[in-house]
Amino acid sequence: MTLPRKAGLGFKPEHFPAITETKPDLGFFEIHAENYMGAGGMPHAMLERLRADYALSVHGVGLSIGGPDPLDRDHLARLKLLCDRYDPESFSEHLAWASHGGVWMHDLLPLPYTAETLSLICDHVDEVQEHLGRRMLLENPATYVLFDDSDIPETEFLTEISQRTGCGLLLDVNNVFVSCVNHRQDPRAYLEAFPLNRVGEIHLAGHEEEELPSGPLLIDSHGREVAEPVWALYAEIVSKTGPLPSLIEWDNDVPDFATLMAEAKRASMILSGDHHALTS
Template identity: 75%
Template sequence: MRSLPKAAGVGFKPEHFDAIRRDAASVGFFEVHAENYMGAGGLPHAQLAALRADFALSIHGVGLSIGGPGPLNTDHLARLARLCNRYEPESFSEHLAWSSHGTEYLNDLLPVPYTDETLALVCDHVDQVQEALGRRMLLENPSTYVLFEQSTIPEVEFLSEVSRRTGCGLLLDVNNVFVTCTNHRIDPRAWLAAFPLDRVGEIHLGGHDEEALPSGPLLIDTHGAAVADPVWALYAEVIKCTGALPTLVEWDNDLPEWPVLQAEARRASRILEQQGATYARAS
């Protein structure tokens, strides 16, 4: 199976389709949310097929509820399998989060307490996904706003263990690292130092919002702004350690014009070249 190019990619939005057809310089791949392409036909599939013909593709699920207590929705898994068979993406990824409860879909990536019970559950679910899709998936670290008294396993250890037990790769969202660490007053560099960077198959970068709490800032993962400077700095440090990796810029809300997003991709490209070169010299 082909893999994503070690270049900058952009989350595809239909609003940008025409501009992308005119100029997609410095974009090495596109990523789409799986659930937006689960209709039978029409413009979404016409656009995706056209993009897919010219670019590497990452399909990113937001609705599997891998961290949920219930069994995975097998209808949804079958839809994902059909989508992957149709477009043969270079990568499929999902979140360490839950988004459904019983028969209800909650449309948000909700946090999972990190316990032996949830670790076993998440591993079972990841196994099931990889079996149903016949491919290795990437699991993404979340942005979180609360902690759980019942958690007994540090987040990094939880993710490492899921990857070790299931063989899945990891999607390192550097913005989520920054958001989560800031929110829980953890040093993001310590978080990253413990993280198994050798398991990372893709990096995500996105924008966040900030609120003020008595104890300090509360960052909210909105995907509605440019990538923040401290996130760029962390990203450059990661690439210096790992060498170039497929890197996606996400911007899902308050969409900018295409050139703005393209400029973000260009910034990621430059870091990939510069820090990737530093890595090559050092290794």
């Protein structure tokens, strides 16, 4: 069971009426797992309805796979409950950490890439896959600082995790662009080194830009349209891999549903090889 190789959207409750009325032609919807861990009420009622009509991607933000602590057993159990109830086509999490000593920071925090963290993350991914009884996807992060004790390049780190654990990868093209611009690296070189054959889903989102003395600092804000250079990278990826499930993420300053659909249509055009999508 995999996600359709089409464009999908992050589900926002305020769009529920528009979705149920118009039944838009989309490959899937994605939800943040932690927003659906209440006992009942409207969140689950909407999700059940959505799930009946569309393929579903459950995207976690709270497992803290890259953290030093053991995975939270209660949280794993709740994730399993959610996955068993809605049987999503995909479950994904992040190459990041979010909790330490029982406190959750609720952000996707960066980590050094070392033999120690590699082995730790592989153990965590194994544990998640075993517990959920399904293969997961791991997403590349957007980062703002590097660490001087990192001695494994991020692409190699992700390749190694994927090979050791069998997990797939979620390639966030905006994160690639944001991180590479921030660290004055070439996003095309990053993608050249990225194991595209392990990619099970693509994320596309908008970012904000600040100016530092040395140049731009891009911030992965999920609050606007996907930027042109990110669309261009996306088209290059798709021309190599063929169509992949491709999500538009827009989590802050959420616009009306038509605006999100316009972004999804642009992704659909690129997926179908229509290069006019790049000049609109």
